[in-house]
Amino acid sequence: MIGWNTANPRLGEREARRAALMALMIVVQALCAVFFIGDVLLDATEGSADSRWHLAFETVAAIVLCIGTLYFMVELRRLWVRMAQVNAGLRAARGEMFQVIDAFFASWGLTPAERDVALLILKGLDNESIAQIRGTAAGTVRAQSAAIYAKANVDGRAQLLSLFMEELLAGDSGDSDPSEQFKPSVAARSAR
């Protein structure tokens, strides 16, 4: 069956890079902290020529480094969780879009074959490619798309696409929208 693969690989890539950079900073900071702490502990237990002040300074530096590292870790966790939420939101939105499309197809009474073709049209494929993918003749696809346009009561490909664009743009703003004259959903439908 034909899939609907709209996952945009670029989406969230900026956040992913940010997360990677943050993780790198955390690792570098943690390594610095370890060497500082190791130095402090060795100086303190083994006794060294360093002055008290030197030791105190190193101790403070080590503590500050640890706190900084922990802070970055909490931030990284936040960023990571937010990235997961955005992903889930996108999936949900995509799922709803399928429902909308599916509902349209059902209301037009498309046959299973016509649904496949209609989906490929929405994906932007031309008749040749659709015929290739479905392993049918180009003439068959042409007949099927004509049937789809007739059932959907549109002139062609562009209008079919615009139906779904309207659905996306109209959203929930419907009747509470003060700009009554700008209602593409209603306008376009009455125009056909």
Add this chain to the structure above:
Amino acid sequence: MADQSSIFRGRSEPRGIRVWDPLVRIVHWGIALSVLLNGSVNDPDGVVHERIGYAVLGLVVLRLIWGFIGPSTARFSAFPPNPVAALRHLKAILRGDTTVHLSHNPLGALMAYNLWLTLLVICVTGIMMGTIRFFGADWVEELHEAAFDWLMISLVLHVGGVFLDQWRTGVRLVRAMVTGYKNVDRNGPLK
């Protein structure tokens, strides 16, 4: 997911599910590289060996803290050390169960704890060898070497287990440890 029509089925998520955050991945490969260097390349009595040892200690401690405050798949609560669960998992494997775990599976979890513990023993005994108090104490050096031998045995099991599981479930685990994504079928059995 709300795919009612057959037309929408078979939709695959090309990049899979994001499971390992960058910190987990950097720490893992950082440790692996360090173990390789200290185990076979550099001079065991040298300064470099000592420095890398400290770095490993830092990485392991960082990972252990992350196990408490990190994201869900990195947290210990996602893969608690539970030998009973590991046995159950082993039986499930033999039955042909291919449930995919987003974090470590119970067997892999035991191995992870074993590896961290062994690394800590190696690091601590290594540091002790350099102190005045334990200088020349044979048991410290012997423990350091015994723990290293155990690490090598564990690593064979670790890498072998990873590839076995990869072959068994079709989830490319090594790639997941590099990219962060597990190629998982969202509709299949998941844990």
